[in-house]
Amino acid sequence: MATVELLFSALPEHVRTARLVAAAVARRAGVDEAVLDEVRLAVGEACTRAVGLHMSNGVDSPVKVSLIEDEKKFSIEVGDEAPHPRFSLPGGGRGPRPAGGGRVEAEGALLPGARDEIPEPVADEDEGDGEMGLAVISGLVDDVEVSADENGGVIRMSWPTTPEPVLP
Amino acid sequence: MDLSLSTRTVGDRTIVEVGGEIDVYTAPKLREQLVELVNDGSYHLVVDMEGVDFLDSTGLGVLVGGLKRVRAHEGSLRLVCNQERILKIFRITGLTKVFPIHSSVDEAVAATD
Known part of the structure; x- marks a missing residue:
């Protein structure tokens, strides 16, 4: 299971809490201090988007944030339960998944199928x-x-937790 | 940490000093402030972001909205920001080309282009 899981009501006032928790767990996991601002911003954006999707679709369930500490990386998954009709394929199948274990380049691969x-x-x-x-x-x-x-x-995001040592 | 807002005028410019965090929860307060200023006839705004600890895309959206409102009255919206972590967000989104960004309030007030 995730190192830390956070469920919060889909309301704007709770997004800050998610940012604070994510940054605290990321710091403890060994994410570089210089990157913590990015973690904070990225998880905030993902949660803001999820809250907006829940509110605009009238979804009552909470937004779920999973913070996962692995040996060499720290991952965050922000899940919403809002329907995304434009992603559904004929027959109700899931959108295409990128080959190669799911790691994709951000640019051009964002929003698969769209x-x-x-x-x-x-x-x-x-x-x-x-x-x-x-x-x-x-x-x-x-x-x-x-x-x-x-x-x-x-939305799945990850950051390395063992940065290359900088030689003098 | 919440959002703090204060305004003052310098000549024909209105300085909006923003402090704290601008996110999905607090951005509506900033939007209300900008809308109120424009409705009251302040069309040349300088938003001082030196006290801002956090800014996300919701905040960017509010600033873009403010820019549109002042431009409808041939006004201007200038930003004051020296913080790299805030400037980075403007760069990522391409908004450095949209907003004049100054290093001090004095510079923003003196700018005329």
């Missing part, structure tokens, strides 16, 4: 629909994977 919908960097309105949040995540995190189907979506 590449034409990669967001413009500038939001059209004050109220974003989470697409600028995805753009921020893909710009920040090297190892990120976004998947979704009619039952919900997951």
Whole structure:
């Protein structure tokens, strides 16, 4: 199971709590101090997007954040339970999965099956629909994977915990 | 940590000093402030972000919205920011090309282009 799991009601005021918890667990897992700001921002964006999806779809269930400490990396999964109809394939199958164990390059592989919908960097309105949040995540995190189907979506991100030693 | 907002005027510019965290929970307060200023006829805004500890895409969206509002009145919205972690978010999203970003309030107030 995850090192730490967090379930929170899909309300904006709880996103900060998720950021604080994620950053604390990441620090303890050995994520470099210089990267913690990125972890904090990325998990905040992912949670903000999930909260927005739950609220706009009238989903009552909580947003789930899994913080997973492995030997050499620290992973975060943010899961929503909002339906993503555009990701469903004929017959209700899941969207295509990237080959090679799931690790994908962020750029161009974001939103599998929906590449034409990669967001413009500038939001059209004050109220974003989470697409600028995805753009921020893909710009920040090297190892990120976004998947979704009619039952919900997951954003998976990871960071190394054993940075290469810097020689003088 | 919450969001703090204070405003003052310098000549024809209105300085909005922002402190704390701008995220999905607090960004509506900043939006209300910007909307109120524009509705009251302040079209040349300088948003001082030196006291901002955290900014996410929701906050960026509010700033973009503010920019659109002042531009509708041929106004301006300038940012003051020297913090690398905040500037990075503007770079990632391409917004450094959209907002004039200054290193001090004095510089932003003096800017005319």
